[in-house]
Amino acid sequence: MSWLESEIKKIENTKRDKKRAAAMYFAAGIVIALVACIVFSMLCSPGNTGGVKVIRIEGEINVGSSPNGANSEYIGSLIRSAADDPLIEAIVLRINSPGGTSAAGEEIIADVEYAKTKKPVITSMGAQATSAAYHISAHTDRIFANPDTTTAGIGTIMLFYDKSRAYEREGVVAEPIKSVESKDAGSDYRALTASEKKYLQSYIDAGGEYFINDILAQRPNVKREDIDDARIIRGEDAIEKGLVDEIGNLYQAIEYAKNCRNILGKEAAKTAEATSEN
Numbered sequence: 001m002s003w004l005e006s007e008i009k010k011i012e013n014t015k016r017d018k019k020r021a022a023a024m025y026f027a028a029g030i031v032i033a034l035v036a037c038i039v040f041s042m043l044c045s046p047g048n049t050g051g052v053k054v055i056r057i058e059g060e061i062n063v064g065s066s067p068n069g070a071n072s073e074y075i076g077s078l079i080r081s082a083a084d085d086p087l088i089e090a091i092v093l094r095i096n097s098p099g100g101t102s103a104a105g106e107e108i109i110a111d112v113e114y115a116k117t118k119k120p121v122i123t124s125m126g127a128q129a130t131s132a133a134y135h136i137s138a139h140t141d142r143i144f145a146n147p148d149t150t151t152a153g154i155g156t157i158m159l160f161y162d163k164s165r166a167y168e169r170e171g172v173v174a175e176p177i178k179s180v181e182s183k184d185a186g187s188d189y190r191a192l193t194a195s196e197k198k199y200l201q202s203y204i205d206a207g208g209e210y211f212i213n214d215i216l217a218q219r220p221n222v223k224r225e226d227i228d229d230a231r232i233i234r235g236e237d238a239i240e241k242g243l244v245d246e247i248g249n250l251y252q253a254i255e256y257a258k259n260c261r262n263i264l265g266k267e268a269a270k271t272a273e274a275t276s277e278n
Contacts, residue, residue, distance in 0.1 A: 051089040052257045053082040054250070061100030061132050063107060070097055072104040076111035083115035090120045090257035093140060094250055099131025102156060102207055112139045120260035124253035125149045125244070130232060134243070135211065138218040141260070144253040145235035145244045152243055154215055155230030156207040158200060163188040219243060 055078045057070045064071035082088050093112075099105070115121050116139075123129070123137040125145040130153030137143050137151075145151060167174070167189055174189035185196045192200070212228055221242030226233075238244040248256070 051087065052092055052254050053085070053088045053090075054092045054094055054254065055079060055082065057093055057095045057097055057108070057133065057136065058126075059097060061097055061104045061108070061136075063101060063104045070100065070104075072107035075108050079108070079111040079115050079121075083118045088119070090122065090260045091115055092122045092124055092250070092253050092257050093136070094124050094126065095129045095133050095137060096126030097130075097133035098128055099133045099135075099153065102132060102135075102211065105132030105135045108136050109139045112136060116141065120257060122253050122257045122260065124248075124250045125151060125235065126250075131155070135215065138215050138243075142246070142256065143244045144246050144248040144250075144256070145238060146249060147234065147236040147247055149235030149238075149244075150232050151235060151238050152227055152233040153230055154211055154227045156204050156211060158186075158204055160186045160192060161188045162191045164190050 055075065057075055059070045061070045061072065063073070065073040065077075067074050079091065079093075082091050112121055120142075121140045123140040123143045125137065125143065126149065127146075128150045129137055129145070130151055134151055134154060172189075174187070176184045176187070176189075178184055182193070182196055184190070185192060185200075212224065215227060216222055216224060219242055223241070226241045227243075233241060233243060235244055236247065239247065246252075246256075
């Protein structure tokens with residue numbers, strides 16, 4: 001190869017290297033831009049305000065994984081994901097619900113307790129947060145409500161219909177084939193027997209007692225006589241009874257959550273100091 005050919009080859013190789021480097025820089029720029037867009041989108045999304053993740057619990061609370069409604073597995077996955085996300089500093093549960101099944105509420109509570117080991121969890125009540133919805137709220141670090149929020153309603157219930165007389169008038173006859181007498185207890189084609197009513201009442205009483213005792217454990221300023229008849233309570237009155245901490249809307253709850261690490265840290269320090277003095 002002559003000197004000239006060698007020099008031409010070097011020039012060609014240099015041009016290829018520059019093109020390759022330019023392509024790599026261009027690809028890297030696209031990746032960086034995409035990452036920036038994703039991060040910006042996460043930080044500016046409606047459910048994430050300044051490091052605070054807002055998770056909505058709206059409607060009747062049930063066990064399930066569907067994103068359509070307040071289903072425990074779906075809500076729980078949102079709570080746990082926010083708890084594990086290093087970009088999120090606090091969680092606000094925006095609750096507007098009449099409650100639902102006890103088991104569904106208990107599943108979400110377990111996820112709230114998991115999240116609380118990592119960051120503050122705050123409740124913002126909307127128009128209503130009763131029964132299981134209040135139960136979830138009671139396990140968060142602080143509860144905000146509006147003056148006319150309907151809350152409390154702490155109790156358990158099972159509802160059965162006896163349509164046997166209507167069926168009789170219509171000529172409908174049910175013929176259950178069952179292994180034991182009470183297998184069809186609660187069916188609408190017959191009334192409950194006395195022993196079935198007694199058992200189901202004890203079942204409901206046990207659930208109601210657990211519900212009340214857990215609320216009293218989470219909210220030590222609440223008096224049993226203020227909640228044990230399952231009455232509903234206005235948000236403004238709920239503060240006086242120890243069921244709610246502050247009057248405020250969603251955005252006030254978010255502002256509190258932004259400063260929550262410092263606030264809770266100071267409260268924990270005061271508690272630790274008082275304990276050491278005693």
